[in-house]
Amino acid sequence: QQQVKQSPQSLIVQKGGISIINCAYENTAFDYFPWYQQFPGKGPALLIAIRPDVSEKKEGRFTISFNKSAKQFSLHIMDSQPGDSATYFCAASWDYKLSFGAGTTVTVRA
Amino acid sequence: SQTIHQWPATLVQPVGSPLSLECTVEGTSNPNLYWYRQAAGRGLQLLFYSVGIGQISSEVPQNLSASRPQDRQFILSSKKLLLSDSGFYLCAYTPGTGGDEQFFGPGTRLTVL
Numbered sequence: 001q002q003q004v005k006q007s008p009q010s011l012i013v014q015k016g017g018i019s020i021i022n023c024a025y026e027n028t029a030f031d032y033f034p035w036y037q038q039f040p041g042k043g044p045a046l047l048i049a050i051r052p053d054v055s056e057k058k059e060g061r062f063t064i065s066f067n068k069s070a071k072q073f074s075l076h077i078m079d080s081q082p083g084d085s086a087t088y089f090c091a092a093s094w095d096y097k098l099s100f101g102a103g104t105t106v107t108v109r110a
Numbered sequence: 111s112q113t114i115h116q117w118p119a120t121l122v123q124p125v126g127s128p129l130s131l132e133c134t135v136e137g138t139s140n141p142n143l144y145w146y147r148q149a150a151g152r153g154l155q156l157l158f159y160s161v162g163i164g165q166i167s168s169e170v171p172q173n174l175s176a177s178r179p180q181d182r183q184f185i186l187s188s189k190k191l192l193l194s195d196s197g198f199y200l201c202a203y204t205p206g207t208g209g210d211e212q213f214f215g216p217g218t219r220l221t222v223l
Contacts (some may be wrong), residue, residue, distance in 0.1 A: 032210040043214035102152040
C-alpha cells in the first residue's frame with residue numbers, strides 16, 4: 001500500500017518555465033515532508049523539506065506548498081533550467097521512517 | 111563534515127550466490143541507518159533501519175538481512191541471491207544529533223543473473 005501518491009509520472013517543461021509536482025498522503029501522523037532530487041545512477045539528494053505547521057517554504061527557485069487540511073503538498077520549480085532535468089521524489093516521515101512517492105521525471109527542454 | 115560511503119558501486123552476481131554490501135558513515139556518532147532498494151524507474155522501498163548497534167528492524171519480509179556491527183557501519187547480506195534481488199541499493203543516515211533529514215549514499219547497482 002503506497003502511503004504517498006505522487007503525480008505526474010513525468011513532465012516536460014521549456015527552459016524558464018514552471019514545473020509543478022503534486023503529492024498526497026493519508027497518514028496524519030506524518031510530521032516531516034522532504035523532496036529529493038535524483039540524477040541517473042546517483043543517490044537521491046535532499047532538496048527542500050517542510051513541516052505541517054508551515055504552509056509554504058522557498059529556497060532559491062524551489063518552493064514547497066503544503067495544504068494540511070487536504071493532506072497534499074507540492075513542489076514548484078521556478079525558471080526551470082536544463083540542469084534541473086532529474087527525477088524528483090516526495091516523501092513523508094513518521095517514527096524515523098520515510099515513505100516515498102513513486103517519483104516524477106522532469107525534462108527541461110532548452 | 112559528514113559523509114556516507116557504499117561499496118561496491120556495481121556488482122554482478124549469479125543466482126544462488128551470497129551477497130554483502132557495506133555502508134559506512136563518517137562525521138557523526140550514533141546515526142540512524144537505513145537500507146533502501148530502488149527498482150528500475152520506481153520509488154524507494156525501505157528494507158531495514160537501525161537506531162543503534164545490533165538493533166535492526168525489518169520493514170519487508172524477504173531474502174535479505176542486515177547487520178550493524180559497529181556504530182557507523184551497516185551491512186546488507188543475503189545467503190542465496192534471487193533474480194528478484196536485482197536493483198539499486200541505497201544506504202542512508204540521519205545524523206546522531208537528531209532531526210529528520212535523511213542523507214543518501216551513492217548506491218550499489220546489483221544485477222543478479
